[in-house]
Amino acid sequence: MSITFQPARPADLTAIMVIEHAGFTPAEAASQASMAARIAAYPETFITAHQAGRLVGYVVGPAIQQRHLTDDLFEIAQPNSKTAPYLAILSLAVAPEVQGQGIGSALLAALSDLGKRQHRRGLTLTCLAKLVPFYTRNGFVSDGQSASTHAGEVWFDMVKQL
Numbered sequence: 001m002s003i004t005f006q007p008a009r010p011a012d013l014t015a016i017m018v019i020e021h022a023g024f025t026p027a028e029a030a031s032q033a034s035m036a037a038r039i040a041a042y043p044e045t046f047i048t049a050h051q052a053g054r055l056v057g058y059v060v061g062p063a064i065q066q067r068h069l070t071d072d073l074f075e076i077a078q079p080n081s082k083t084a085p086y087l088a089i090l091s092l093a094v095a096p097e098v099q100g101q102g103i104g105s106a107l108l109a110a111l112s113d114l115g116k117r118q119h120r121r122g123l124t125l126t127c128l129a130k131l132v133p134f135y136t137r138n139g140f141v142s143d144g145q146s147a148s149t150h151a152g153e154v155w156f157d158m159v160k161q162l
Contacts, residue, residue: 003103005110008039008046008058015055016048023093027151030091034075038062038090041077045087047110049094049103057094059107061087061115061123068143068157069124071150085121086159087111092125108138108160115162122162126155135160 008016013036020029030038038046042062049057062073063084073088089111094103108123115123126146127135135158136142143157 002051003056003106004050005047005107006050007043008048008060009043010036010039012048012055012058013039016058019055019057019093019095020091022096024091025151028153030074034077037077042080045080045111045114047107047114049107049110051098051103056098057092057103057107059092059111060090061111062090063118063120064088064124067122067124067159068146069126069148071148074150082118086124087115087118087120087122089123089125104134105138112139112160112162120162123160125158126150127158128153129156132156132158 016035017032038060045061047059048055063080064086065084067086069088073090092104092107112123126148132142140158140160143159146155146157148155
């Protein structure tokens with residue numbers, strides 16, 4: 001089944017939150033207010049995936065100046081800078097019933113393509129150790145353990161050059 005991509009819209013918020021809560025622990029998940037602020041602040045780098053007319057996944061990637069994301073990005077949504085060299089992935093999530101179909105990788109590819117069109121230097125994210133192999137398969141390189149303390153977890157900085 002084909003997947004289509006489009007920028008996030010306020011009308012997508014309910015479906016996004018269902019997927020967010022299925023993919024992240026309560027401590028890790030964004031609040032509805034935070035996700036709404038992300039849609040409003042940077043819809044051009046908040047990509048949703050649709051299959052058969054249904055939202056099945058998304059990736060959120062605000063533009064930032066530094067190579068590694070910082071925890072304040074999870075709390076404060078600022079409009080994208082046209083000159084910031086990195087897109088910081090705050091969330092990548094796919095509905096549980098369609099996981100394993102390549103949708104997460106397709107969303108990363110779509111954000112990579114957008115980053116190239118916007119003349120960004122790379123994508124950056126933090127992930128749990130169990131996800132390092134997934135991101136490595138998608139072209140990311142580990143920069144080691146992150147300084148992030150988000151949700152009290154141990155995170156790893158991953159960067160993909162564009």
